[in-house]
Amino acid sequence: MNEVDQTVLSGITINHYLVLSIILFSIGVTGIMIRKNLIILIMCIELMLNAVNLLLVAFSRYYGDANGQLFVFFIMAVAAAEVAVGLAILIVAFHHAKTTNIDVFNKLKW
Amino acid sequence: MTGNTLIGLTPLLPLLGFIILILAGRRLPEGVASLIGCGTILVSFLFSILLFNSIRTSGQEEFQYFNWISVDTFKVPFSLIADPLTSLMMLVITGVGFLIHVYSIGYMHGDEGYNRFFAYLNLFVFFMLLLVMGSNYLILFIGWEGVGLSSYLLIGFWYKNTDYNNAAKKAFVMNRIGDLGLIIGMFLIFIHYGTLQIAEVNATALQNSTTGIHPNLTWITLCLFIGAIGKSAQIPLHTWLPDAMAGPTPVSALIHAATMVTAGIYLIARNNILFSLSPFISEVVMTIGVASSLMAALIALKQNDIKKVLAYSTISQLGLMFVAVGNHSYSAGLFHMMTHAFFKALLFLGAGSVIHALHGEQDIRNMGGLRKLLPITSLTFLLGALAISGLPPFSGFFSKDEILMNLFTTNKLIWVLASISSMLTAFYMFRLVFLTFWGKLRKPVDHIHESPLTITMPLILLAALATFGGFLNFPQVFGGQQKLHEFLLPVFTESSKILPLNELSHSEELMTMGIAILLAIGAIGLAYNYFISKIDVNKLLAVPRGFVQNVLSQKFYVDQIYEAVVTQPLQKISGFLYRVIDVRWIDGIVNDYGFIVRESSSKFRFIQSGLITQYILSMIIGIIGVLIASKFFSA
Amino acid sequence: MIAVSLIIWPLVAALLVLFLNATGARAFSLFAGVVELGLVLFAANSLVGNQTTLLDYSISWISYLHSDFHVGIDGISMILVLLTGLLIPFIIWSVHRDESNVKTSSFYALILFMQAALIGVFISKDGFLFYIFWELALIPIYFICLRWGGQERGRITLKFFIYTLTGSLFMLMAFIYIYQHTPAPHSFDIQVLYQTAKSLNSSTQGILFLGLFLAFAIKMPIFPLHTWQPETYTMAPAQGTMLLSGIMLKMGTYGVIRWLLPMVPLGVVAYGKLAIVLSIAGVLYASCIALVQTDLKKLFAYSSIAHVGLISAGMFTNTKIGIQGALLQMVSHGIIVVALFYIAEILWRRTKTLEIADMGGIRLQSPFIASAFMITMLGSIALPLTSGFVGEFLLINSIFRWNAVAGILAGFSIILGATYMLRAYQKTMLGDVNTGQPSFEPLSIREKVILVLLGLLILLLGVFPSLIMNISEQAVDNLLNIANLKIN
């Protein structure tokens, strides 16, 4: 592990990670907008969260500060909890509507 | 009793009578009611005589009840004044008033509103006394409006009848137009003289006149004159008076002949200094006066209602009085006012007696030959007609002659017109007399009999006054002593200094008299010719033919013009304002706000479509918007 | 102390009333109203006797806003407090006994609550407190109209409420603005507000003027902000209409005198003309519209707009004559309009209609109400020796001195006023009995006494207007001193 640790990521700047994470985040956002399957939407949200995680870790490395990584743990925990609850809701919804297409949930409006 | 207290008490008595009568209502038997009604006026009359005596020695008395209004510099005490002018008016009002009250006992007998009638009459006398006794314009104005109110109440006395009510309303509203003029006059007076005390105003005006005439005096006098026009039924506000004949005849006699309508004359006489200082308005007064006089006389030619004839004759006579005061011969005007009160009251009461005898018939086309059936009435009526026609030695002759005589020196044209008007007067009065009392009854009525004593007594007394009243101011040319003129002199001294009247030579004076007498006799002869001796009376009374007759019988179409120019447009505009401007526009705009909110609510609700996809999209667009905006604003 | 008790007593009474049944509530609230009148008269006596310490009370209220519960009665306030104290017993008493199944105790509680709020408006010496009372007065009347009103009351009351609220919120903004410019520990005290507002520059004062004016103009109401009023008056129950027209309307006029004229003198210089022109336009406009009204209450409503327009125009001349006339006319208008609407109520109870055309000949059936109507009408058309005259005369006088043409135009109201009022009187009272009408039940003693008392008040104030004007004279002088300090 030490080898990796001590190697300079030559040529890779913080901007690279920023760009990567923004791209992933945007892909996640795109997914939320264009998909209608509830389960896929949950996945897209996870993708967004992971983009954030990646960014945090990159910054953590950039500052040499462990706080960023610790934050990622909490995000992971929360993500797990969210997925659990989300899936529970999804199951209830599926039992009720027999579909996971979110467009059927449009009874509440106006 | 001092003069002071008398001043305070005199108007209160009729008020007391009014209060008692109106509160007691129908519970009071007729006898008691008439006792109260006439009694209070009689006592007032006696007080007036006492006051008259005390004035003759002291000249002027004042009495203040309390301080009425006091704001800033605007201070108006509730105070009354008695000077010769007032005293004369008071005597006429209470004296003639008393006679008419007595007359009403008989005339109104059995009417269900008997008590109310006396109450209103008393109220009228109260206000009329306030009018003439007020020491400042505002008290005068109380009386001014108050008599209008009494007039309204009495014209519409028989309130079941819609026409009568309309007449009453018309009278009130037209009076109000004049009143507005008076109010504005008061404002102007207050602005320029800082007070509303009549005496102070006139005195200040006199002082100012030494430095040059105040330009606003024209406006002030014009406004006052507008007030006078309204009250005295001159052109163009004259149309209410003939309609006002809807009231019971004693009302017509008291209010619409003897007293109230002369308030305009009183107003100008009271402000004689102001008017003397503004010659232009005096010209206007004369012009309006003579025009009204002529026009009314012309209209009276074709009227068939006995009271309407008398009403137009009143307008005509009032016009003559305006000519007099406009000519600055104030005492002559007042003299005529007094004699007119006598003979016109007499004529009206006589007419009332006729109507009473004929059970309400007022159309002279249906009368005739009443001379024998109603001897006292017809005799007194004839005396009155002779007086108004200006035949010596009846009172009308002296008073009218004095006016014409003074005119002769100042304005020949108006003298000619006034003479024509008085000639017409003689003609239509005798047309009336002949058609009513001569010939034979054209529409038989049962049970015609002479009126009771309460009716004939006042007639006789008034006939006496009408006959001999002229001697109060017996012309000097006949070696007489102008008592009235002298009595009134203190009031008019200052104004006569401003514009001294040319003294007529005796020959000229006799000449004018002669012309007047000749004209009157000629007119009477003509009337005799037309209505007794010559042609078929019925034909004359038939439907009017030709342009002139139509114009005359339609009263110069004034009512119709007013209807078309004022009343109808006002109604139309009001309706437009209400239905279109108010409801549709102003309120509509207000309501539109609510509508817009509701509409936008039902339109904008589509952003809350219920679709998660859309929500997400909208939110992200929102985020983008916020980011861009923050970027934009932070730069 | 007495000033506070004037507010507290009706409030306490309102609470107590809630625990009674309808009949008891009526009796007790009447008693409360009379007691309040006694308190008011006591206060008036103190004022005349110069015991002004009794009439001023101040206690810290919202220290965060530096707003005190500061009430005080000077001459101007006294007049309106008197009016309120005087009219409320009549209004309560005017409820017919057989309405007890409809008008429950809460009705009386609301009236008393309203009284407290109104008196609060008239005696507040703190801007914030004034605003609170100002809005507070709206709530009871809203409920009175909503629960006991007539046709379409939901829509109309809401419109009325929002309309008046709109204006008052702008007034609030103006107050906040002035408050924020008060010297360092800010204050809502009226004197401080005066001094602060007056020191602002002309254009700011102009904007403040418009904000304040909007509130007062809507309340009065002044053309063209008046359209809530006829509807509301027509729809409201009789007592509601009396409250609205008799007293509540005076909030607007009082507001102008107390919170507008001395507050922004430069604003008045700039926009006072506009206010007067609008007022006079409203006078003529409303008079014309009253000419063609067929509904008695609507006719009275428009006539009220006309009269208030005159009051407003007079006030904005910013002269002593104008303001004194306005104060007198406020009292007079309050009494007259209450009497008018009470007459309308009496007629409505018997004929079940307010259409003028459906009535007629009532004088034949009940001379009493005809006479009462007559006296009230005379007051309304400003016949001398009725209370309406002096006020109207002074008002038109002040307008005339401001501008002759305006004065003459305002003067036309006396002609038009006579026309429409006489028309209404004639069509309802005179003529022959309308065949379609049921027999006219004679007036009860209660109704007669109310009408007689109101009539006597109309005549009394007409003969002795100084009763009112003496009270306010000193206060108006003070006010004008403040208002004109900067102009001179």
Place this chain on the structure above:
Amino acid sequence: MITASFYFLSLLAIVSALMVIFLRTPVYNVILLVITFFCIACHYLLLGATFLAVSHVIVYAGAIMVLLLYTLMMLNLNKADEPNRIPRQMIFGIVVAGILGMILFGAISRIDNNQINITANGQIGGVKNLGKFMLKEYLLPFEAVSILLLAAMAGAVMLGKTKDPNQTIESK
């Protein structure tokens, strides 16, 4: 070498992420997402966050994605039951997301171009270091997460566990 692996991993992550959102079969989506997560875990390794990388694989690939997959299978959701995507909405979504990305790029463009260097503390990503942090400085959030998980658990159980729909105390 490391630079190359960075680009490779990034490319793989992006491509698979794109396929996650564009492929229409849920199971493929899950698998591709797992690939993305693996790439991210590799990035963590590159960045020296070793423990995190491991936990990431365990939590995401091991737990969350399995859970998702399990749900898919259980509910038999594998058929694409989304209606034919309206291309307009898709294009719109892509454009909007693109704009968002551009804005974010624009915002960060002015950041300094420092390379990521090893700092003095090379052990920050290690278990020991993180553990110390977690249980000392981050004790409170650590406990808070326990509450969160408890709540999530209770909630998920509550929703997921089917009882007799009518079985409430009231109905008894």
Place this chain on the structure above:
Amino acid sequence: MNTIYILSGLGILSLVGAMFDLKKMLPFVLLVGIVVAMISGLYYWGISGSYFNQMISLDRFSSIYFFVLLFILFVWFFAFSRDTVLHEYGFEKLALIFFSAVGGLFMISFNHLVILFLGIEILSIPLYVLAASHRHEAGSIEAGVKYFLLSSMATGFLLFGIALIYGATGSFHMNEIQTLVTSHHMTIPSLLPIGIILTLIGLCFKVSAVPFHFWTPDVYEGSPTEFTAFMSTSVKLAAFAGLYRFLVLTSDPTHHSMVTILLICSILSIIIGNILANYPSSAKRLLAYSSIAQAGYLLIPMIYIQSDTQKVLVYGLVAYLLASLALFTVIYAMEKTAGFIEIKSFNGLGKSHPVLAFCISICLFSLAGIPPLAGFMGKYMIFTQAMSAGLNALTVVAILFSLVGVYYYFKIVIAMYLQPQVEQTFNFDRRILISIILLSTLLVILGLFPDLLFQL
């Protein structure tokens, strides 16, 4: 701190209660527990301090917020716990409410971004479940789905923002961030503002400010009313407290970006909330829109933070919360008889339940901003703040649209007093009546004597 412990303990206790059937006794114990927590919160009254490595900092205002949140919880518990316990998973639901409240407490007192983040999640996740907890009602499920999805997405943005803040400052600690912001604001990279803005967006989502409000009407309407009552009160409270704290700690006086966001959000919320509230016939939905509008008003004082913004915010919030809680309570009670509650359902309430109708009117008047109720005072302070910040135009807009507010709030008043009675007769639990009377009395008292809160 003790408050958080106690509340978490109460949550766990009710989970225990779910295991052992303790329906008789436990609710009372829990109620007492809430009171104890309330009192323990007051312990920090005069003390301000930081705990857990300064992750949490408590001061006077956070203790006020604690107290208010617990008070709301208390009233909520008093009014609803009995019914809730009787339903299936009653104690679980109570436990979730407690946990959610704990999340709120974290948000109120956070001093570290991880606590903010966890607070938000602890607050929200139980609410997703509770929103969907009527598993057999389409509306409830739909509410759950919507709330979950939109909220998770918002969390994503929030986290991205936090990550950027970290990237710019190298710390999650608010004190350090604040020092950096205030002392070196010229040298801070542009990541920071974007990060702050994205975090703000996350928080604005929680306070349901337009354009991040879309979940609010649907979720409020679909959720079981007792949880809507909790959502519309405690979530708002915690979110506003958190938002304010975040703003104070990160605001840089020379930076306009936050001003812009808040300005846009508050204007849009006021306009959209007030306008849309006119349409729905459902009472809950009406209140949901109105809560959006109220959020708009409450955002106004935060645009330019001044010395007394905190007080104004507390007051305004309390005024809103009390009225909102009372109204949702009423709707809840009515739903038990009538099912779906429309504005029509209030018809005739003024006659059949005069006291209740009176209290409802007070609440509605307060929301509409009619003096002298607390709602008016709150709005008044807010407008004062706005005007002293020079936001005159915004004030005018807010005033005009508050008039629109009067329009729709009064629809209910009019229904109660004007319309004829509906056939259903509602039965109101004594507990519900007591809570409503308590809340409306508080509205009056706070309105008349705002110093009670302002002197704190």
